[in-house]
Amino acid sequence: MSFANSGDQGQAPYGSLVDIAGNLYGTTELGGAGCSGCGTVFQIVMPSGTLNTLLSFDGTDGQEPLGSLIQATDGNLYGTTESGGANSAGTIFKISTSGTFTTLYNFCSKSQCTDGGGPYGGLAQDTSGNFYGTTSYGPGDAGAGTLFELSAGLGAFVKTLPGSGAVGEKVQILGNNLSGATSVTFNGKAAEFTAHSTYIVTHVPSGATSGTVAVSVAGKTLKSNVAFRVAP
Numbered sequence: 001m002s003f004a005n006s007g008d009q010g011q012a013p014y015g016s017l018v019d020i021a022g023n024l025y026g027t028t029e030l031g032g033a034g035c036s037g038c039g040t041v042f043q044i045v046m047p048s049g050t051l052n053t054l055l056s057f058d059g060t061d062g063q064e065p066l067g068s069l070i071q072a073t074d075g076n077l078y079g080t081t082e083s084g085g086a087n088s089a090g091t092i093f094k095i096s097t098s099g100t101f102t103t104l105y106n107f108c109s110k111s112q113c114t115d116g117g118g119p120y121g122g123l124a125q126d127t128s129g130n131f132y133g134t135t136s137y138g139p140g141d142a143g144a145g146t147l148f149e150l151s152a153g154l155g156a157f158v159k160t161l162p163g164s165g166a167v168g169e170k171v172q173i174l175g176n177n178l179s180g181a182t183s184v185t186f187n188g189k190a191a192e193f194t195a196h197s198t199y200i201v202t203h204v205p206s207g208a209t210s211g212t213v214a215v216s217v218a219g220k221t222l223k224s225n226v227a228f229r230v231a232p
Contacts, residue, residue, distance in 0.1 A: 018069050028040045028042065061084070066080075079123065118138075165228075172201055
């Protein structure tokens with residue numbers, strides 16, 4: 001498909017696309033129905049290629065989303081805008097795959113903009129559940145930017161490296177405070193493992209099937225953010 005130069009479709013898709021259940025999601029820096037072209041969040045339905053505009057930014061909720069979207073562990077999409085928002089310094093936002101939108105943070109909300117402003121890039125979700133990113137300026141007029149952390153109330157999880165493997169293959173499980181782990185399972189199948197503070201070394205157990213990897217530690221269960229695929 002081609003983006004139009006008018007209407008609410010948006011212009012200049014800047015970030016990369018996110019594949020969720022076979023459909024594609026992304027942002028455009030410009031265009032849309034709000035504030036003479038503040039940018040959009042869009043969905044492309046596959047395989048037809050039909051474009052659905054989920055949101056047109058209007059300036060008050062952000063403007064110019066330059067960074068790529070990410071899908072977090074709650075299934076929603078998270079991103080940033082470079083400008084706009086309550087302080088015209090950019091925002092962090094959440095949007096569902098059906099278009100329900102929430103502004104999570106307005107940059108330069110702190111005195112002398114000590115929290116930074118103008119986040120050009122997107123977000124990364126750590127295994128703690130929190131988000132991290134950078135701003136292009138602040139604090140103060142001569143500031144060179146910040147590194148920030150945002151808690152959105154999402155729980156901790158674990159991440160497997162690689163995300164797939166055959167029975168017997170080595171897998172690392174990344175997380176936090178894992179040294180006290182008491183069990184590791186691949187879709188319910190127990191695996192032997194060696195635990196360290198920030199990672200676990202294990203192997204895909206015999207009889208394992210594709211699904212969630214779970215780690216029991218400190219009286220709770222941490223699950224993988226994506227399903228592990230057991231290769232044939």
